Amino acid sequence: YPHMSVADNMSFALRLAKVPREEIVSRVKAAAEILGLQDLLGRMPRQLSGGQRQRVAMGRAIVRAPSAFLFDEPLSNLDAKLRVKMRAEIKKLHQRLGRTSIYVTHDQTEAMTLADRxxxxxxxxxxxxxxxxxxxxxxxxxxxxxxIGSPEMNLIEGRVDNGAFEAGSGLRLPLPKGLEFHGAQEVIYGIRPQHIVVGGDHARASVQVVEPTGEAQELTLRTSGVELVAEVRDQPPFKPDQEVGLEVMVSKVHLFDARSGMRINQDELVRG
Structure with missing residues (x-):
């Protein structure tokens, strides 16, 4: 509430519930200590940063001692740097309070870093x-x-034939042991950018785009008419139009049924 101080915002629900004043003061103080708001209790919302306002909102929930928390896109309006900081704050809060927390987000990074499930x-x-x-x-x-995963998994349409994956363009890639079933089957071949080794001998490719991220290079590659993204580390800088060899980490390959989109597991294969 913009016309109330931080302390009044945090205590409002307790005052409506007729909680004794001494208990209200105690709960607000305890929540403020958890969230690092001790020096902000007298401030008005307009005097707070975005991250501080988010902490006050969490404080309003904490003082009520709920059995579960629901976070509905709590970081969507914050800038990138503040989102990272608040993500850590929420995780610390969850670990400290030990309460069930349901966190709704469209950001897979938030989901992966915060969730137990x-x-x-x-x-x-x-x-x-x-x-x-x-x-x-x-x-x-x-x-x-x-x-799930950033950059996104490479997904290539093709078929399994003679123990290998073959795209319509003629690209052939190996399959994990147990997925080399006989006969032909339309599938989607999945391999994450982190699991493509640049410098191998499974295929030849041309570098289309180089995106340095500081700790790695994200390469857009074209091989036999198929575009792939690879993430490489600890290698010299690549250049557009450079010719390179590719190798996939075979144990990290995923296969999906082209019609249903479901993952193909070894025990579900129909061998010809």
Whole structure:
């Protein structure tokens, strides 16, 4: 409330509930200490930064001692630097209070860094539930595969034939052991940019775009008419139009059924 101080904002719900004044003061003080707001209790909202306002909003919830917290896109209006800081604050708060927290976000980085378990929703439908590592390592379908991970997973249309993956352009890539089933099947071949090694011998490619990020280089590559993104570290700078070799980390390859979009697991394969 813009006309109330920080302390009054945090205590408002308790005053409406007729909580004794001494208990209100105690709860507000405890919440302020948790959130680092001790020196801001007398300020008005207009005197606060975006991050401080978010902490006050959390303080208003904390003083009520709820059994669960619901965070609905709490960082969407903050700048990038402040989002990182507040993300850490929320995680520390969760660890300190030990209360169930439901966090709604469209940002997969927030989901991956904050969650113990993630529920991926698509138009109201649950696509997958699991830990961050489970969703990253074994996405249940194409939607989850494309949502989790940055940069996004490379997804290539093609078929499995004679023990290898083949795109329509003629690109052939190896398959993990157990997925080399016989016969032909239309599939989507998934490989994350972090799992493409530049300098291998699975395919030849031309560098299209180089995007340095400081700690790595994100390369857009073209091979046999297919565009791929690779993230490389600890290598000299690449240049556009440079010819390079590619190798995929075969154990990190994902296969998805082209019609259903579902992940293909070894025990579900139909061998010809």
């Amino acid at each position: 993630i529920v991926v929703l698509n138009k109201g439908r649950i696509e997958q539930i699991g830990t961050p590592s489970e969703l990253y390592e074994r996405p249940a379908n194409l939607f989850v595969a494309g949502f």
